[in-house]
Amino acid sequence: MDIRLLILGVCLAIKCVGFSQNSERPNILIFFTDDQGYADVGVYGAEGFETPHLDDLASEGLKFTNFYVPANVCTPSRAALLTGKYPIKVGLHSGVVSPYSTHGLEPEEITLAEVLKEGGYATSIIGKWHLGHEERYMPYNQGFDEFYGVPYSNDMDSYYYKHNDFQSPPLPFYRNEKIIGEGVDQRYLTKMYTEEAVKQIEERNTEKSFFMYVAHNMPHEPLYVSEKFEGKSDLGLYGDVIMELDWSMGQIVKALKEEGIYENTIIIFTSDNGPRIGSAKPLRGMKAETWEGGHRVPGIISWPNNIPKNEVINAVVSTLDLFPTLLDIAGIREMPNLDGRNIKKFLSNPSKLELQDEPIFFYGRNGEMEAVRYGKWKLHIAKARGWNKKKDGSFPVSLYDLDIDISESTDVSKQHSEIVEKLKKLIKEFENSLKY
Structure with missing residues (x-):
């Protein structure tokens, strides 16, 4: 039996409620x-x-x-x-x-x-x-x-x-x-x-x-x-x-x-x-x-x-x-x-409930990790596209406060080195969790 179907069937049997085939759902x-x-x-x-x-x-x-x-x-x-x-x-x-x-x-x-x-x-x-x-x-x-x-x-x-x-x-x-x-x-x-x-x-x-x-x-x-x-x-x-x-x-x-x-x-x-x-x-x-x-x-x-x-x-x-x-x-x-x-x-009930912050990881078109957002902070660690290396040199690790800088125009990594390290750790933990 297809293991995928077996897993799916067990999951549905255990986790589903109200599975009558009607239009109420x-x-x-x-x-x-x-x-x-x-x-x-x-x-x-x-x-x-x-x-x-x-x-x-x-x-x-x-x-x-x-x-x-x-x-x-x-x-x-x-x-x-x-x-x-x-x-x-x-x-x-x-x-x-x-x-x-x-x-x-x-x-x-x-x-x-x-x-x-x-x-x-x-x-x-x-x-x-x-x-x-x-x-x-x-x-x-x-x-x-x-x-x-x-x-x-x-x-x-x-x-x-x-x-x-x-x-x-x-x-x-x-x-x-x-x-x-x-x-x-x-x-x-x-x-x-x-x-x-x-x-x-x-x-x-x-x-x-x-x-x-x-x-x-x-x-x-x-x-x-x-x-x-x-x-x-x-x-x-x-x-x-x-x-x-x-x-x-x-x-x-x-x-x-x-x-x-x-x-x-x-x-x-x-x-x-x-x-x-x-x-x-x-x-x-x-x-x-x-x-x-x-x-x-x-x-x-x-x-x-x-x-x-x-x-x-x-x-x-x-x-x-x-x-x-x-x-x-x-x-x-x-x-x-x-x-x-x-x-x-x-x-x-979005006006009364609050979502807990979770990191969002950003991969470049080349498949390499380039950035993470956590809360209001977004850290960029690499840039395969959207950066002119010949004109601007190697891409610098950059941090942006998206609450006040939605256009990602002002790098504040030097002012918030502890946030940079925290977000780098999130990236490392996520990549270490992957099974290639």
């Missing part, structure tokens, strides 16, 4: 965009375009100002979201999976979809997977009942990799295990994903709660937008793309309301990492960097009648916290060896 919808920056949403200070539906979602729930992903590029960020573990623990912490790659998220890793499926949820992924495109790594072998989308990034469509003389094929488009198209017209990706999400919501068996993971390709380059949104914003194509993504959220919320299940659906909106061409103001850095702009992203959670409306949350939270939290919400009290925290109680 909330539906779970994760809306995950690609390379959308911290300031690329209206309520986060967007300029040149509007996002009324995302803004409405924030007014209906919680807007997080310190929401993080534990990686600054696609593959490791998605691995963390679906496993609840730092990417280094699942072997996907360095770079991204490419069309020529032969690795991916190993089948023995337990995903959020697998646990929810075993618990009676219908599970689906719509959009970008990017955790391995060989058969054993694909979504339908990782806990998802349905897959509608592409196996990796849209820029890998028919791309020639000069360094290893590899010509990638036209971007394959899947429905479950079958390729139903190749080199699809990317102008319609956002529209296609949205229509599929709405269709699945309308066709869901109301006797069974669902987990839907909507992983949009946009606004990852190359940018594409349908005719309806072309020229819609004052910012140009990038703004148009974000406005179509906002429309997508609006259509999904509308469908949930029309089916009478909006009140019983927890919606989570965030991005996989910081922007490549968008805005992370007032943060420093961008995608592929361990400055705040690479890891701190917009984060909104809505769950009518269960969490407060229109509150701004300054507590530090990450996508690692989603796995254990959603399991509790779904009736599964805990899973072993997860890196995040169960913040269900905090979400219900």
